[in-house]
Amino acid sequence: MNYKLLVAKALHEQIGETLTVEKIFALLEKPKTAEHGDVAFPTFILAKEFKKAPQQIATDLGEKISSIIIEKIEVVGPYLNFFLDKKIVSAAVLADVLEKGEHYGDLAIGENRNVPIDMSSPNIAKPISMGHLRSTVIGNALANIYSKVGYRPIKINHLGDWGTQFGKLIVAYKLWGNAEAIDAEPITELLRLYVKFHAIAEEQPELNEDARIWFKKLEDGNEEAVSLWEWFREESLKEFNHIYDMIDIQFDAISGEAFYNDKMDEVIDLLEEKNLLKINQKASIVDLDKYNLNPALIKKSDGATLYITRDLAAAFYRKRNYDFAQSLYVVGNEQSNHFNQLNAVLKEMGLPWADDMQHIAFGLITQGGKKLSTRQGKIVLLEEVLNEAINLAGKQISEKNPDLPNKDEVAKQVGIGAVIFHDLKNDRLNNFDFVLEEVVRFEGETGPYVQYTRARAMSILRKAGNPTTNSEDTYTLNDSYSWEIIKLLQEYPTIVKKSYEKREPSIIAKHSLQLAQAFNRYYANSKVLIEDAEKLARLALVQSVATILKEDLRLLGVKSPDQM
Structure with a gap:
């Protein structure tokens, strides 16, 4: 039951064709306090049509409107405040949740159409850091949400396995590296070499030219360059998969930039056919002046390709193979210009699906208010953060419930879930500072708080003997705590x-x-298990809360232990 829609229909019967039901529904507001009702309608928009003061319109409408779900209407100035019948609404809502279970809230918007989601995308030869967390967990959550509304998400890990940085790494390895050190600690040693290159290149800028030369050799298939690149890539993937296993995220495709090396010529040929390529200082560009953007650099003067060249090839490949309804790129805010250029080039090529590609931007995770930088070696390893979160969760669980079965597994679910939840509770575009001790607390606005609340609901159901509640029975409640x-x-x-x-x-x-906060207030003020006529209704409410909290957490990629 959508009671707001029923209120909108009741209003529409009296307002007439001046406003559609949809428009009325959009205008309905949630009062700031329960004392002002459950739904409010502002009448200002009707003043011109009705040629009356909003206050008078509210009074007139309040006398005429009636609906089975409306208990009473109060007129407060220009507002109509609707108080709903708690028993009727609670019975309908609980029946709906109990009937649909985890599928409550499912929608058919997507019609099973494909949506590739470009996410995570760590760089080969660098460890997965906290900097990769946002793209990974936001992308995974969006995949779950898109699936719930009827799309078919395709999670793509577009590895950073190509580009000038590999020229830098090859130069660094040839100058200062050795195979034994890499075999012993692959990622640690490769990161050390990468950081050392940038430190020394500050004083010896000629190293950057050496790196460009080696990357060009790699592009041209030089045997030594390719062999080193494959070695770096293989060692990196081992670590990446270990981290993805920890956070329980799988991909439908793992294909980095290198996958598109043999697919770029088609794009370049099309750009030439459409007379979009221009030569500027021996480099090939697409002029994007009319979009108020800098030119898109497609090929450097030495013929080397760039990130955007490979992304254009990837866009063509994904449209051809997935015929996508939308194509999402979960990439940080700082890449907005790149994706604006990518879209503009595709529009210049006359491709109508360019607008179906969307950059899902996000802010930074900071530490002490400062950005983390791989280049300068200031890196916070994701695996270390996850292990420490598991450790902190385990200590709290041991204090709260020392006899808990599967304590280690629950600590893992709570610790890792805490890190994921903290990221996703923040508005996507905002930056936020990360303090682990605050993230893993069992109190406050944290993942463990929601998990613990759900585990509490499951405990109540176990104490009640896991009673059978179903949508065919009528469960009515009318107290203020259950109403919230x-x-x-x-x-x-x-x-x-x-x-x-x-x-x-x-x-x-x-x-x-x-929902967790409302349930805890309800639990503190209600005797759920007392034997009376409403006991099964209260248990139906507890069951519904447990179901939706679990589904909320699942959509975010967070586990829900039954006991904590």
């Missing part, structure tokens, strides 16, 4: 749709926090 929960449950399909439309997982995370 009912409203949050009823709102869930709208929350799912909004998180999809805004490409914003934090909407789901915030809903889970609000």
